Amino acid sequence: MTLKDASAYNIQFLDGRPVFIDTLSFEQYIEGEPWVAYRQFCQHFLAPLLLMQQTDIRLNQLLRVYIDGVPLDLASALLPKRSWLKKHSLLHIHLHARSQKKYADTSGSVQRPAHTNVSRIGHLGLLDSLMNAVRDLKWLPENTEWRDYYADNSYSDEGFADKQELVKNYLYILKPSSVWDFGANTGEFSRLAGTRGIPTVAFDIDPACVELNYQDLQRQEQPCILPLLLDLTNPSPGIGWENRERDSLADRGPVDTILALALVHHLAISNNVPLDMIARFFSGLGRSLIIEFIPKDDVQVQRLLSGRKDIFDNYSQEEFEHAFSQYFTIEQTGAIRDSGRIMYLMRRKE
Incomplete structure (x- = not known):
């Protein structure tokens, strides 16, 4: 099985624990098909987390404006230059944003490159890379007006x-x-x-x-x-x-x-x-x-x-x-x- 949606709204909290609630997002995995929810995951999860950790925690407010996640070209522009030297942000945000721009048609929608074929190992490797990217993100709150x-x-x-x-x-x-x-x-x-x-x-x-x-x-x-x-x-x-x-x-x-x-x-x-x-x-x-x-x-x-x-x-x-x-x-x-x-x-x- 795989997920056809990766919206942050599919995660709700029960007793302080994040719980996945959208069981209709599951569909049968087809060998060779790329993960269709990859862009959505990057916009809903990875891009906001990177912006909060590397640029400014207040950029979480972008999710109030962009209901389908932070656009990757915007995230790429707002992330610091040093993020280009980090593997996960380079691959999943900067190069991903450039790929979107390259394959966008005149109406602004994104077209999949022809002859795209992703092996099962490649699919699992992508998921593993995304999990590692999220796990590597830590934010240690510094002194603020009200924490003490x-x-x-x-x-x-x-x-x-x-x-x-x-x-x-x-x-x-x-x-x-x-x-x-x-x-x-x-x-x-x-x-x-x-x-x-x-x-x-x-x-x-x-x-x-x-x-x-x-x-x-x-x-x-x-x-x-x-x-x-x-x-x-x-x-x-x-x-x-x-x-x-x-x-x-x-x-x-x-x-x-x-x-x-x-x-x-x-x-x-x-x-x-x-x-x-x-x-x-x-x-x-x-x-x-x-x-x-x-x-x-x-x-x-x-x-x-x-x-x-x-x-x-x-x-x-x-x-x-x-x-x-x-x-x-x-x-x-x-x-x-x-x-x-x-x-x-x-x-x-x-």
């Missing part, structure tokens, strides 16, 4: 433990069947849900945090948690045909419970999103909410305000509760020890 957040925040040891207990208690009360943790960082609080067997998606804007979270989960063999990259101020839209081929973030909800810990001040102050708009946004995504409010005199909020004028007169606990009370019922609150921070348990109004 837990070691540099406003909590005392007692306060941090207190926050963990509050989240545990709220999860016990809610007993959610699914959790989305927005601003999860490296997943410290996502694990409080995941270890209970609750399917949890740990979203964060920092690729380093997402990568470190995933590596830790793999080492510890912890199921139920999936770390994903997400800019909450620019969430994944519906893409593809009629914007319905791949669902938007909103279309994938609502989830049972949202965790929004040490997050609201970033949305309200760093990104100028009014509190009532934040509350409305969360109400469309989740049936219940475990959320933390950080007051303006907190050192983390003061850091955000240090380089700009304080125009946030409405950023207060009173205004926060008023805004969220329009969409949620506040059921419990808890002050975090040694800080002015407050934890809330809320349920969406129906």
Whole structure:
């Protein structure tokens, strides 16, 4: 058997493990036929990984624009010159892109060279080369803005433990069947849900945090948690045909419970999103909410305000509760020890 498709969308995650789901992609192997999914694999897997590792991790965003994978001529242009000296990138990206250009007709489609014949050994050799290319790619996250957040925040040891207990208690009360943790960082609080067997998606804007979270989960063999990259101020839209081929973030909800810990001040102050708009946004995504409010005199909020004028007169606990009370019922609150921070348990109004 062989695969006629090599789309990244054929891989989904279950308990933190990648699982191939498109069994209809299997077809009978015919001796001498080249692998028809070779270009697609390079565009969906190898090219994005090479660009992230050798050029800039943020180039993963190209996959939002190119739903059928990163065009090989674009990948070739963006990769550094030293990549021409590496066997795998030379063969599968640079020379592959040139071959596509050579055999492209005037309409832009790619024509297969005449008399193409690939032996079984050659077919297996190609697959082995691609596997080695992917296995050789490692990315070691360097210092970024948020990866050391837990070691540099406003909590005392007692306060941090207190926050963990509050989240545990709220999860016990809610007993959610699914959790989305927005601003999860490296997943410290996502694990409080995941270890209970609750399917949890740990979203964060920092690729380093997402990568470190995933590596830790793999080492510890912890199921139920999936770390994903997400800019909450620019969430994944519906893409593809009629914007319905791949669902938007909103279309994938609502989830049972949202965790929004040490997050609201970033949305309200760093990104100028009014509190009532934040509350409305969360109400469309989740049936219940475990959320933390950080007051303006907190050192983390003061850091955000240090380089700009304080125009946030409405950023207060009173205004926060008023805004969220329009969409949620506040059921419990808890002050975090040694800080002015407050934890809330809320349920969406129906």
